[in-house]
Amino acid sequence: MLFRTILNEIVPKRIREYVALKAMDLFSSYFQSNFTFVIEQRWEFVENQTFRAAEVYLPTRLAGLSTGKLLVGSSNLKNPAAEPKLGIPVNTKIIDEFEGIHLEWTLHSVETKKYLPEKRYFHLTCKKEFREKIMTDYFTYLAKSAEKIMSHRENLKIYTYNQDRSKWESAIFEHHTTFETLAVEPQLKNTLIEDLDAFSKGKDFFKSVGRAWKRGYLLYGPPGTGKSSMVAAIANHMKYHIYDLQIQSVRDDGELREILTSTKNRSILLIEDIDCGADASRRRQIKKKKDDGGEDDGEPQKGKKKFEVGISLSGLLNFVDGLWSSCGEEKIIIFTTNHKEKLDPALLRPGRMDVHILMDNCTPFVFKKLVAMYLKTDDHALFDPIEKLVLEVSATPAEVTQQLMASKVADIALKGLLEFLKTKMMKKEEDTKVEEDGEIEDAETKEAEPEEET
Numbered sequence: 001m002l003f004r005t006i007l008n009e010i011v012p013k014r015i016r017e018y019v020a021l022k023a024m025d026l027f028s029s030y031f032q033s034n035f036t037f038v039i040e041q042r043w044e045f046v047e048n049q050t051f052r053a054a055e056v057y058l059p060t061r062l063a064g065l066s067t068g069k070l071l072v073g074s075s076n077l078k079n080p081a082a083e084p085k086l087g088i089p090v091n092t093k094i095i096d097e098f099e100g101i102h103l104e105w106t107l108h109s110v111e112t113k114k115y116l117p118e119k120r121y122f123h124l125t126c127k128k129e130f131r132e133k134i135m136t137d138y139f140t141y142l143a144k145s146a147e148k149i150m151s152h153r154e155n156l157k158i159y160t161y162n163q164d165r166s167k168w169e170s171a172i173f174e175h176h177t178t179f180e181t182l183a184v185e186p187q188l189k190n191t192l193i194e195d196l197d198a199f200s201k202g203k204d205f206f207k208s209v210g211r212a213w214k215r216g217y218l219l220y221g222p223p224g225t226g227k228s229s230m231v232a233a234i235a236n237h238m239k240y241h242i243y244d245l246q247i248q249s250v251r252d253d254g255e256l257r258e259i260l261t262s263t264k265n266r267s268i269l270l271i272e273d274i275d276c277g278a279d280a281s282r283r284r285q286i287k288k289k290k291d292d293g294g295e296d297d298g299e300p301q302k303g304k305k306k307f308e309v310g311i312s313l314s315g316l317l318n319f320v321d322g323l324w325s326s327c328g329e330e331k332i333i334i335f336t337t338n339h340k341e342k343l344d345p346a347l348l349r350p351g352r353m354d355v356h357i358l359m360d361n362c363t364p365f366v367f368k369k370l371v372a373m374y375l376k377t378d379d380h381a382l383f384d385p386i387e388k389l390v391l392e393v394s395a396t397p398a399e400v401t402q403q404l405m406a407s408k409v410a411d412i413a414l415k416g417l418l419e420f421l422k423t424k425m426m427k428k429e430e431d432t433k434v435e436e437d438g439e440i441e442d443a444e445t446k447e448a449e450p451e452e453e454t
Helices: 002-010 013-031 049-061 128-151 186-200 203-208 227-238 253-261 274-291 313-321 364-374 383-392 397-404 410-448
Strands: 034-040 071-073 085-087 093-098 101-110 119-127 156-162 167-173 214-220 241-244 267-271 306-308 331-337 355-358
Touching: 013 101, 034 049, 034 128, 049 085, 049 093, 049 101, 049 119, 049 128, 093 128, 101 128, 119 128, 167 241, 186 214, 186 227, 186 355, 214 227, 227 241, 227 267, 227 331, 253 313, 274 331, 364 383, 364 397, 364 410, 383 410, 397 410
Parallel strands: 156 241, 214 331, 214 355, 241 267, 267 331
Antiparallel strands: 034 119, 071 085, 093 101, 101 119, 156 167
């Protein structure tokens, strides 16, 4: 009794439970007829796909769960009164049946060191005589069932990386932009949809040519041209989750590899404003040279080039197209930038950024598409003068949208847009005149300079 009291005070409860569970498993292996499969969340540096399949499949077996507790919850911020969904409770048996074989699933969770994610794993228990049957047939059934469920999933998620806990954290992705509502040129939209559909069906092709099943896209163009909306349309079309990575904050190449391998299959890895990361890295290089006592010539030292804070260019290239990029399947990497010319040419080649998509300023077609969506009209007397100005001045879809949202009355909104574009046209003419006057002054100054004595 005294020993038990001392043990309870010294050893944490979770550790006692874990040790007791292991001891029970060991005892059972000798004296019981059951066999238990242990399915941990991580497997050889990547997410265990069998664990992922169980996470997806088991909630479908919870409706008839005969237990005293049930995990429920909702992340629907738009409808707090929505019916909660079922989650997988910890340390609770979930019963499944496969071809007449009785199966018991249990999810376990063990706390680890501070700031690290807990260790999670499933136990799958069956009679010993069915061990081979489960290995050869049931796990295949589990994987196919999970794949079918994911292909029809209702809610997409967007993830952000928590460095302190070294894990991705998610929220429901509720961006409703689709290719139907996206205001882009029809040829661009159709070409992109065909490319995405070919990629999603290309498992056998990528395998036959010896390439990782992934695709890289670069969205470039001025701010406000719809790059984020394009990402949302791609995600909604493919039914892929989004992993939004702030690459400027990644500590080193090792952490970058860990981040890559912890993303799920059938997902999009989004790296926005990658050119800003290059600028931040350049400032860091110059500061490091000053701290090291070197002269600041504005160029990074050869052999010490950094593309991101703590990340080498070679590390980023290997992340995108090297051996580590082959960890996982059916993954899309999307880069966005406002300044394509700032990117290293090594990043731009096929295999890293396979498809380059220019997100440009507003065109007459995009203007009409936006009017149809926001003002519910496809014809107006002001269309012609507005379309002519759209071709003359640089106006982003975001700027046009802002003017159209000023009023739900088409006459008012379109008049406001017309005035906005006329103001832009006047500014453009003034800037052109100033530039021409400056060129004339430079020429006159050069002509007035006395010839140098020879």
